[in-house]
Amino acid sequence: MPLSDLRLLRERRAKMISTWHRFWRLDSGERLAVVDAAFWLCATWIAMRVLGFRRWKNALSGFVPTLPAASIPSNISPSNAGDLLSQARATARSHSVAARHLLIRTNCLEQSTALWFVLRRRGIAAKIRFGARKQAERLEAHAWVECMNVALDEDQGVHVHFRPFEGAAVMESLPD
Numbered sequence: 001m002p003l004s005d006l007r008l009l010r011e012r013r014a015k016m017i018s019t020w021h022r023f024w025r026l027d028s029g030e031r032l033a034v035v036d037a038a039f040w041l042c043a044t045w046i047a048m049r050v051l052g053f054r055r056w057k058n059a060l061s062g063f064v065p066t067l068p069a070a071s072i073p074s075n076i077s078p079s080n081a082g083d084l085l086s087q088a089r090a091t092a093r094s095h096s097v098a099a100r101h102l103l104i105r106t107n108c109l110e111q112s113t114a115l116w117f118v119l120r121r122r123g124i125a126a127k128i129r130f131g132a133r134k135q136a137e138r139l140e141a142h143a144w145v146e147c148m149n150v151a152l153d154e155d156q157g158v159h160v161h162f163r164p165f166e167g168a169a170v171m172e173s174l175p176d
Helices: 003-025 028-050 053-061 078-101 108-121
Strands: 127-135 138-147
Touching: 003 028, 028 053, 028 078, 028 108, 053 108, 078 108, 078 138, 108 127, 108 138
Parallel strands: none
Antiparallel strands: 127 138
């Protein structure tokens, strides 16, 4: 085996060990959130290939109660709204971490669908948003999750480069 291949294997091994050390340094609640996110990301990756988006979304909708609209509810205090948004952001971070370290590569629609479901299961209203842009004669699409009109799973603000669809393209957290 060439020396460069051995060096690459050592680097990968060191990176994997470092990742596991960081994972075990998380508190038990954070570890559980990452494992939960990884499960739903994998389940969504498989289900999207077998069932498609619409049927998978409808199946997930049957597992959780109906929630109010995804904007700030009128009966919630500003401090509680901030707590809900903080919980939603923490959940989104767990999903982002899990997605980066899975053996499979999930796309934005799969990541958004899994995050949307987990938030809804935790009683946090959210919606999946879709947007598009034209880039070098190609039409590109993107999906992201919003809670209280804040994009959650957007580490580098990718969604700002996409024009959001309105109306039927917004997947509210209400069942069809």
